[in-house]
Amino acid sequence: MFKQLREDIDCIYERDPAARSRWEILTCYPGLHAILVHRLSHRLWNTGFLWLARFVSHLARIFTGIEIHPGAQIGKRVFFDHGHGIVVGETAIIGDDCTIYQGVTLGGTSLYKGTKRHPTLESGVVVGAGAQILGGFTVGENAKIGSNAVVVKPVPANATAVGNPARIITKEDKSAPEPNQDSETTAASSAPEGILTPNSHPCKAEWTGKPLKELLERSARTQSGQTKPIHQASNDAFAAYAVDNTNNDPLVQVIHELINHSAQQEQRISKLCSALEELGQRVENGQQPLDVERLNKMME
Secondary structure (H helix, E strand, C coil): CCCHHHHHHHHHHCCCCCCHHHHHHHHCCHHHHHHHHHHHHHHHHHCHHHHHHHHHHHHHHHHHHCCCCCEEEEEEEEEEEECCEECCCCCCEECCCCEEEECCCEEEECCCCCCCCCCCCCCCEECCCCCCEECCEEEEECCCHHHHHCEECCCCCCEECCCCCEEEEECCCCCCCCHHHHHHHHHHCCCCCCCCCCCCCCCCCCCCCCHHHHHHHHHHHCCCCCCCCCCCCCCCCCCCCHHCCCCCCCCHHHHHHHHHHHHHHHHHHHHHHHHHHCCCCCCCCCCCCCCCHHHHHHHC
């Protein structure tokens, strides 16, 4: 008992930079108090004292603002940060080393008694403030649920769920080869004669991004729930509020690629206009139509 209490206090001291001492955690953290009282009510629930278990959990709700049904199962080193407004349903299961912030609901969408109505969080899950996880499915190990996300379907291990309804974002497949100079040269050499490619024109801008078609296809797969295989996560740093420093959202990547591509095309057009003016072709504000035949003769 005391060993488990020591583990609970140590995990809070490690994850919360506002904690000044372990005594402060023991006396002033309602999330810890709610878990300690829940262990008592859960034991009463399992031994058949159903009303007494509910009454004890009700008292804990009054004093902490955290509502945990005595039938819910909570693992070791679980941290309810701030905690106010958290609701945990009867058949919910929270694994070891999970972190749950204020306003989170682990709720159910079914009204049938005796069924698994509430979610299961495997070990290491981080749930951001205000998130709603609704249903009897599983959230995989080390997954992150973004703040205010509404999750109604399973989340793979090491993935991130954001938005309403939540979209599943997985980590990049690190085994995929990155674009390099050899592949660009091969693409340029394989292009038909007379066709300009980003690597065949002397006025080209650097192209280092991924093909937009690939990113658009990946975005469509993530929105339809078809996620890519991912690698086993390493010991990543703890992410408060389920916020990651890296942005793996394919939609955001597509937008960035479009912006970069537009800027590169603008640079190429500017260089072409300068070259035409040097050859005696007047270009007014880039609006004069180009003589394509004359341009091809000058480039031969």
